[in-house]
Amino acid sequence: WILAWMGLEINTMAIIPLMAQQHHPRATEATTKYFLTQATAAAMILFASTMNAWTMGDWNINQISHPLATTTVTLALALKIGLAPMHFWLPEVLQGLNLTTGLVLSTWQKLAPFALILQISQNTNPALLTTLGVMSALVGGWGGLNQTQLRKLLAYSSIAHLGWMIIILQFMPALTLLNLTIYITMTSTMFLSLKIMASTKINSLALAWPKTPTLTTLIMLSLLSLGGLPPLTGFMPKWLILQELAKQDLPITATIMAMSALLSLFFYLR
């Protein structure tokens, strides 16, 4: 746990100068908010791991077994990645950054916390994971509804996708990994396309059709894939997750997740 915590801190410290590179108060604000949230989460991880080591005598990551320690570390990792209800920092931070740094924040910065989440998945509270997942999916769909800024839209999309990943973690971690991989691919596509078009608002996307028809089509397909529309790739993880939830006798949870996916699809389609 100590080495994992050190890795997370180094990860945070490394991206801070990249975020603050743009000498604008909004970038500094985003950097400060990111640093405060990540430092809090890292401190909570250290606290939980120390508590587990004190009570259970084990520093191993996948041997965390004390209930309070497990809950604390799950919440800390949820804060790290921006799961609801610890998601409030993500849209504001992404809005203050340029598209390249936003891409790194949405993709690369999720890998380390997810590595830890996957390792502790067997010992986490199932009810907590379900709550986090459902809340994230709903918040991601509701929050993204009237967004006109593309970075905030992608932030809420990230929150929703993380909800899908977390909810299936307790039943099939392999699906979480698959969902994460596909999410990273789709999000990278979106961010890089938006960077080529230099657009950060939906108005500029609307005007892009005559200028770059191929890229606009690609963005449209990527958005539909993010929304989980068949037969695009983004549909596959959602379908598999719903199938697994149904097998685990959680039809209500599956229904709520599907409805929230419809909310997300609504603002992607617009």
Added chain:
Amino acid sequence: MALTSARLLTRTVHEKWICAHSLTLRPLVCINKAAFYGEYRRPGQAQDRTPPWKKIRFSFAKGVQGIRKHFGLLKDEAMERWVGPQGRPLIEHMLEQTRVQWEFRGPESLEQWLVSTDREIGGRSEAYLKLGRNDSACMLYGTLCSTPPRDGETCYSGYCTLRSRQLLSSFDRKKNIDWSSFNTLYIRLRGDGRPWMINIAAETYFSHQKDDLYNYFLYTRGGPYWQDVKIPFSKFFLSSRGRIQDNQHPLWLDKVSTIGFTLGDKADGPFQLEIDFIAVCNDRAHTEEFAYEMYKRNPEV
């Protein structure tokens, strides 16, 4: 005698200990919020040391009214979400190229504005705001006096300002204006030839940014004809507490708080400014991002 001297000595030592410790403990015990946040206090006025709980004026009726008002606003916000951004359909947001943000068409429009002068710091300027003829414009008029107040501290005086109120959503949360679809400020006004300054305040995060404003000049033509002023947002420069900053950056338009007009041209006498409307528009021909060079000061050689 010896006992009295010993008692005196002890008391003196004890008093000195209390004095020394109160000096060191004072910053920890009672933090002077006004000094910390740089709040202005009129010279000669005693600091307001009333504790916050003594300033409460409890009224049950007002409380109920407030609850009703704020929950009503919350309900409206939730319903607006289903319509589109800012309660308008998305197609409207996508297609709009102009938006009239403030227009003066009735007495309720004046309530969105605040007028202030150097009277607050002891000066003698006056400014008033009223509706113009046929309720079709607002008129800001008054008299400027640049005589500084005789308080021993203030050196300069003679200003007046008209500033829009901060928009508030439910439960008095700040609401910002999103002008990111536009790039030009469009104002229809009629002045008296005096030079004004337009100030735009954006949402800030750090306490040292609370006085940050983005300014640009507004030169009015005196005369019977209305003047259409179009100022691109790329021309606005950053100032803090009235001082132009070395580190300049463009105004981000997604979180605008207020707009204001300030007159401080050191010319004593009457002034008047009529404003018909304040709008924003998207000038497709204007592609400049920022008008000022951002070169490095003290470059390495």
